[in-house]
Amino acid sequence: MSAVRNPKQQSEMPRVVGQPIARVDGPLKVRGQARFAAEVDLPGLAYAALAYSSIAKGRIVSIDTSAARQAAGVMFVMTHENAPKLNPPPIFTEGGAAVSRLPIMQGADVHWNGQPIAIVVAESQEQAEHAASLIQARFDTEPAVLSLDKSRARAKAHEHILGEPPKIEIGDAESALASAEVRVDRVYRTPRQNHNAIELHAVTVHWEEGTLVVHDSTQMINMSALALQRIFDLPPDKVRVKSPFIGGGFGGKGLWSYQVLAAAVAREVQRPVRLVLSREGVFRSIGGRTLTEQRVALGARKDGALAALIHTGLTGMTSHSYCPEQFTFPARHLYQADRFKIAQEYVALHMVPNTFMRAPGESVGTFALESAIDELAVALQLDPIELRRRLEPKVDPTSRHPFSQRGLIEAYRRGAEKFGWHDRNLEPRSRREGDWLIGHGVATATYPYYRQPGGAARIRLNAEGHAIVQMASHEMGMGTATVQAQFAADLLAVPLEEVKFEYGDSTQPAGTMAGGSSQTASIIGAVVAASEALFAELLRLAGPQSPLAGLEPGEVMTRDRGLCARRDPGRFESYRAILKRAGRQEVSAEASSAEPVEAQKYSMHSTGAQFCEVRVNAITGEIRVSRFLGSFDVGRIVNPKTAASQLRGGIVMGIGLALMEETLFDERTGRIMNASLAEYHVPVHMDVPAIDVIWNDIPDPQSPHGVRGIGEIGITGVGAAIANAVYNAAGVRVRELPITLDKT
């Protein structure tokens, strides 16, 4: 794959990839000056607020907006009765960023409790919110499907699961299970969860001479722009989406109805409009992770070898969205077994469309699978790490593809040593300090490697030799601008201070979404392609008087702010000198990344080992995580400082998944009952101990520059590691998240 060949250079300049560089946008962020979507000031700005349906399924019979229209400061109230025609939004399988295909405010049909049914525009936020509260709707209610448990007869098979087969059967796993020497056959349940990024979903939008300009908080700039073009029937150059900073995303910041409604009313009132959802509005109109019910059955010989691995189950979804919560993915790649049965189905429910939330599938799939592996280790009286060592496959056990690189056992070895795993107590409920029972648990983390196709990057070099790299990508805390400047600095052999990575605007070369832990590799793939175009252009400009004369692009490399011959680094000319001789102020090149064919030839996954110590109160059942260590095999690390934060952040969200997070859904009305941060608990400072993270730092030979994404793997395995530690501490096996004190 020549387009993403790793650069080789013999520069005198120290490499910055691998250095713990502080975030380049750190000063902006600690000053509160990073500009978020709701903070763009525009002259004549008006404020919007939404009203929501209070039924789960049916029709709006009438909607009385008269009081709202007469309220002070109100300019416009829009409902399905007076909304302009808007085309159905394209969802991500159709190239758009929309989560739901439902036309927005185009009819009286109600599909979930919390669906926006009206939008008010007023001179101030207070006026808009008050007016929205005056809207009175009457509904005709129809029977809704609200309970996964009671609707399992409606379960349907997926046509595919994100391009992977929905069902894998290798041999007769059920028969092998029935005749196995040792069996574990259990059902695990995980609840709905919400991303709850601290930045509320918000948009500031205006129409500028027929161009729709959207200041958004989105993880998918180009896909949002494309969806808005289709919805509003606009040509590509008439939609501009800007999103320079995202106040947390975790999968939740895509295209929902609120951006579309804000854009529609801004056109009606011919004023810029800002719409900031309330936290309750986020819960009710922005979907999170769906619930799952998973069966894991393991049939083993006495030495641990698996005769059968079964992972099946159900999720809730909607008929107008597509997020399968692919919990069966880990079982496809982690363990050697003679026979497999892997299948997941879904029931279409009348609920806010669920979407991708940090490690969709793997986060909750590893809870079930890795709890079951622990249960098997207990049944076999084997150390759970030793069991995993015995089950380690040589090639991908279901696809049979070779692994591009896999260091799971090494991650376990290093993690166990640093954590002191072998000092743990083997007998459950046997270590107590005062009222606290102490236990240790471990589980495997895993997340696939993804690199998105379709991205392009531009590199501009000025007469001073300073570089600007541009791509419409995203910063929601991963450190994008920092790590990409580091990468480009080494690639171009210029000092870090002389490189800037520009992103966050749809007028830049097309970016790929910040999702699936794919962005770092996707950007690097495009930047490498752009650099090759740049070097070709520089050689053309260099001309016959240059020491580089006669060299082909494939024969040069970078060093010390310039190019040299690979075979003779003494044949060198600086970018500055090349541009000066050519009389140019700037040289610029743009190229698209090569197709991600590496993922078709190889099984590419990051893995890791999550270790934890919990304390369970013998009297109250309260659970505290007292120690945590994550040991990861995640390819090459570009920036240890930001990488450690990302991995820790995943683990912190995993502590929430394990112990407290649950979106409570009223199965009678379809209403979310705890739509606030006071009642939906996420980890706070007191819930989080010092978390140790280490990594193997082995480059993936098949990925651009050896990197794999690290945004999601941190959360995987955490639920099971904590559940397994709770078992070790208290002797109670909890198979339903969250592990609250009533269950211990």
Place this chain on the structure above:
Amino acid sequence: MLFHINGTRYDVEVDVRTTLLDLLRDRLQLTGSKKGCNQGACGACTILVNGVRINSCLALAIQYQGEEITTVEGLESNDSLHPLQRAFIEHDGFQCGYCTPGQLCSAIGLLNELQAGVPSVVTDNLQAADISLTPDELRERMSGNICRCGAYNGIVQAIQEYSADRIAGVAR
């Protein structure tokens, strides 16, 4: 109505329903203070009033006329970052940066509370005039500031370092 914010006087008429947070963000373009829940549950809007930390989303602006209000924009002096801001950068005490202004203001308020001998639920000796910033005291007292990115470890390290430097500075 007169407001004193970061040493500047603002004369502005506000709706009686306007919160201090919305006054700062929407009326005065002081958008450093953030809105995360608008109900006192996340801490992103934390500011200092006469040195005491409050959730500005739960405060009506009209009640704070004439009080000394400090927001994140008021932390630096002479265009130089506050040492706690520098410590946050050094220890990577944030990712997306959205909760950061609230964490910073909250930490400064916390240290003022310690100095004033205000106990917390984890303080052993409620009579003590001098409460030390143990890891538990710090984490307990910062628990009203949610960081969904999970940068808690870095935040704790930054506050510990700044607090130690401040105590050492006082001792000198």
